[in-house]
């Protein structure tokens with residue numbers, strides 16, 4: 001019997017054929033932690049007297065969550081990471097360089113890699129045909145030192161997205177639709193593979209948005225087989241030689257198959273406080289918005305900023321709606337600057353913040369007041385996520401977010417398409 | 419280790435996220451787990467940390483622990499004294515994090531357990547006895563590796579003991 005992408009990659013990293021359900025010990029290629037989870041990894045390594053990394057360039061610490069640090073406790077935690085990097089040679093991606101998952105796909109992950117990170121959205125890299133999954137600080141501490149992890153080989157669910165995406169509907173709407181359909185635990189423990197003609201025609205940026213949110217359905221990873229688009233992305237990033245074809249075999253075993261008709265989709269919004277609480281824009285009436293946030297590892301890439309800027313050009317945000325824009329990485333910021341997008345955002349009345357997670361994790365740069373409503377392009381909307389359990393978080397594509405910033409309420413982006 | 423766990427049940431609903439357990443606004447306390455534990459589950463039940471006693475058991479609905487990878491979540495639950503979590507299902511990262519730190523999680527139909535019930539769990543036998551109701555429930559058997567993690571007291575002790583991951 002053939003293998004799925006996950007089974008292929010894990011088999012290669014275990015050194016024998018593995019099957020779903022098995023517990024295995026696998027070699028890893030890339031290991032990372034961020035400033036929220038890394039300090040605990042470092043403390044555990046100190047405790048175990050194992051302060052070392054298996055591979056310097058591929059053991060990475062990202063300072064992105066509280067970046068730059070808003071308070072001394074976090075500054076001290078970040079100092080711990082910088083010292084660990086000095087001591088062990090682990091790679092440090094410091095303040096201003098960007099969100100871990102965006103940085104990983106920019107400069108690290110290649111098809112066929114096994115990637116583990118102390119961050120749940122590590123599944124993002126799966127769009128490059130890598131098995132990439134989130135774990136805890138202790139798992140990652142041991143992976144830094146030993147270069148391996150224990151894993152249960154997952155079963156795979158396949159999602160085939162067919163047809164043609166209507167104008168104003170984006171990959172964010174596809175993944176919100178899928179999560180709305182199967183639920184926030186609809187794919188728990190499973191690898192989620194995405195294919196079909198719609199996926200084949202998506203840019204890498206749009207594909208990352210989909211795999212980024214696999215964990216919001218409980219998935220262990222999100223995966224997309226590699227193709228010409230993967231190849232040209234890697235080539236542009238100076239890693240053309242790292243391209244390899246990796247796809248599931250035609251006789252691989254998928255535990256479940258889902259088919260999605262793209263033609264029928266419309267812009268979607270996830271309502272508080274669970275990601276699977278999804279509604280179509282045509283069924284949404286008058287939801288006033290206090291703040292719009294465009295950014296994060298889900299939708300803070302150049303393509304996202306271009307879409308938002310095309311809607312906001314020569315317009316102003318609604319006077320009662322604050323607009324915050326955070327490019328996902330320094331490179332995205334630079335490109336957006338060169339293309340004039342940052343100027344469009346500033347003219348529209350936005351606060352543009354330095355690359356990183358921004359207000360997504362509820363520490364700084366846009367914490368809500370009691371009872372306030374935010375529309376964000378991020379990936380989750382749990383109570384308290386953005387720093388205040390009395391706040392309400394709605395999720396959408398960058399286009400819907402931009403249109404809503406103009407109207408001051410949840411708005412259909414299709415009215416603004418040129 | 420002792421395979422019998424007994425304690426009082428604290429009941430929670432479906433989809434309790436790591437943001438409920440360890441809210442983002444306490445991000446700065448992550449390097450101070452004892453302090454962070456004073457806010458455990460605050461966004462699901464603000465008074466939980468003052469009520470919970472050593473040995474108590476969390477009983478929940480579906481998808482407990484969804485959300486972020488923060489291992490701080492199961493750690494503060496353990497620091498607060500909780501000996502075990504029984505739920506209809508668990509989110510994946512929370513599941514492995516808990517076993518990695520030696521906190522057992524059991525999957526069972528928790529419908530009939532009420533808050534305040536006294537539970538006696540036999541990990542060996544796979545049984546949950548609701549002593550208050552005089553009822554016996556079963557839980558899905560733990561895989562041998564998860565059992566070993568609990569016996570060894572977590573992944574760090576496991577690696578110390580065996581010098582590596584010992585799956586078989």
Ligand code: SF4
Nearest residue numbers: 099296297357360361
């Ligand atoms: S942007 Fe948000 S979801 Fe992404 S890594 Fe940062 S905090 Fe996590």
